[in-house]
Amino acid sequence: MTNWNNCLDLADLSTTQLQEVLDLAQDYQAGKQAPALKRPVYGVNLFFENSTRTKSSFQMAEKKLGIDLIEVNPATSSVQKGETLSDTLRTLEAIGVDFAVIRHGQTGWYQELVENPYVTMGLFNAGDGAGVHPSQTLLDLLTIENEFGRIDGLKVGIIGDLAHSRVAKSDAKILKSLGATLYFGGPDSWYSHDFDDLGTFGTLEEILPELDVVMMLRVQLERFDEANRDAFTAVDYYQQFGLTQERAKLLPEHSIIMHPAPVNRNVEIASELVDGDKSRIFTQMGNGVFARMAMITKVLQARGLMEADK
Amino acid sequence: MTNWNNCLDLADLSTTQLQEVLDLAQDYQAGKQAPALKRPVYGVNLFFENSTRTKSSFQMAEKKLGIDLIEVNPATSSVQKGETLSDTLRTLEAIGVDFAVIRHGQTGWYQELVENPYVTMGLFNAGDGAGVHPSQTLLDLLTIENEFGRIDGLKVGIIGDLAHSRVAKSDAKILKSLGATLYFGGPDSWYSHDFDDLGTFGTLEEILPELDVVMMLRVQLERFDEANRDAFTAVDYYQQFGLTQERAKLLPEHSIIMHPAPVNRNVEIASELVDGDKSRIFTQMGNGVFARMAMITKVLQARGLMEADK
């Protein structure tokens, strides 16, 4: 089990540890004051891929914890001169930066770094290529737990581009480990057998009536351009696999709709549903700040940079 | 009349409201302390078009008011994944951002948003396409009032690319509503009949001797490339329509020269005049901080986020 030295993959946490960080996120949401920093703490958010919500949500969490941010834009940094990620991090560490939040296109960008004896700063994975996205998973868990008071025994469907979604991979594994029953949907050609052991694949018509929670995934529109490989357009997709208002009627009364966003309205989900009663999409974003505050708190406490909780 | 919920177009304000915000800007300039925030307030500056002075001036105003800024760069945000402006704003609002300052190429970008029941954060227009530029207009009013103690009865000339200038449109309407007499100059082909009801069009030689204030507009140099439509170059422009040192002698002794900047020296105005006694060009920029502090104060007070003035 991890000692919270970093936060790279929630699968490294024990169920107890997961529950503790979720509880802390709920406490922050309920107004708990963050424990004091033991000295000024410096963080950096390094996003090698575009992001609005993850990056701004981390910023907000960091500010609420009283952390000072050093601004580094990878697009105008020495990364452009061919510097390796580990040398960039060692530079920042030498300068006095205590932790880095990193989104990077390379799956498992952190593997080498955690074995590199010269990189000792705290590392947070804000999304690694086709890997995982732990802060998104944590906010998804928080959203579900806030709604149902538990995860164990719930039926959760994840629908869309499963093969390419780090959210899907990240969430499915953890949800199952916490006792949820999983269902998958979307185009056959976008399914991955990695999910075979985690749940049941079916049509939306089969799945939707079962679900407590439906998580729609983002369609990467650029994929429709790839040599018509999948031979459908955004309109086709919506008709065949989108959560239309018609299909949403199949959902149980008490169920909720989630989406990691950004949303393509009327591609993977009807615009009205995004703004409707069942939607928790913007709620998820708000929860993201508390989830990230909790993650960062755990790591700073493990590193002796923040007082213990009272 | 507006209730200061947002600040999108000064034409929405009553004359009394305009005078109040100008008075507050003058108070800030005289050293008045900003009222305290009732809780931490978070703002974001979203510039979809290049800017130095407007963006840095808003930053300075925000810092002086004690506001925490979340940094979002539209060029590396989810806007690049096709997210709508309203969904980006709802995201930021969900994260806890209280207001956004936005410059956007689309004229009237805010129209839909103020009718969108899901966007409730404060909105400031920092320039909308060929629309208006209220914080620039407010700083222009402040500069004139600081100089002459009034706007009513003054003669103000606006010269240059009137048809494409949001400063011209924004300023002319408000100046006239406050009792100024307006004159317009520049190439016929760059004039717009929108200005017919607001004042008199004439040659620089006719206009300049009348003026208390001359506002030179920026020439968008790229317009000279457009198929030679206007059949002149920067040098031609300067000779025919520029405020040369020779032409500046036509101005009354007490008159002042303004320009929204950035200036093309020796295109729309002689370089020596930019730095001369009559120039208030850099004064305008300094005034911009106080004008923006006043605008933001009014909105934060209307929203219950800041204490009332003492």
Place this chain on the structure above:
Amino acid sequence: MTNWNNCLDLADLSTTQLQEVLDLAQDYQAGKQAPALKRPVYGVNLFFENSTRTKSSFQMAEKKLGIDLIEVNPATSSVQKGETLSDTLRTLEAIGVDFAVIRHGQTGWYQELVENPYVTMGLFNAGDGAGVHPSQTLLDLLTIENEFGRIDGLKVGIIGDLAHSRVAKSDAKILKSLGATLYFGGPDSWYSHDFDDLGTFGTLEEILPELDVVMMLRVQLERFDEANRDAFTAVDYYQQFGLTQERAKLLPEHSIIMHPAPVNRNVEIASELVDGDKSRIFTQMGNGVFARMAMITKVLQARGLMEADK
């Protein structure tokens, strides 16, 4: 001698002034608290060229001194509309910015500005084209003095692309003025006769056994593409001029290895040496924060913006 109004070229300082700023940097490194600011002080970091370490190091130094930063990105500023650097600075000064840290591709970008009566803000040179890099030189001096307790009498070698390195020019002149004996190495075609009066040019095999300090310069890899002018590749370079593990054995036991970074591992220096016992490369980066704190302190004190040292 300079009065510390700006910090543009260390060659402007007397030996006494240089020693004072180095002493202050050492005090900061030893934990000295920065003197209080007399009022809020606003700075801006304007990097017209890519940078990670210099930019983030200045940020850290500024934060530790309690300075408020205004963020301006030259890539999305009015510089793109053709505004001159002096007008951009006058704008920022009008807005209330007290000093600017500038890296710019033009050698001697500051020459005109210090003579411009309208630009009165503090200016720090963070690298000017093929000119100098005073904050890098100061941190290099600090690193050497921390190691040997003196600079006078030391033997320092600088090896690599001397003709194009502002670090080489900057460091060599100052090191010699402080009593160091200099040696130069690298390809003949990358040498410049500007160094003739400063020290001795020789092969690595000749030089290395003499040195207390060897400073390896970064190879700008793009130079290998220039029409094969130098007729060698990165591999050739390493074999002929790189600090290989074999060549490093020629260095005296007590000697140290420095590099301004970013490093091309296995081009100018063996990767193992970067991480080895003799390397002070990451130490240099850490020292950079204290060197920059000291430089900024001197300028703010000269400008009456910061209390005197106790």
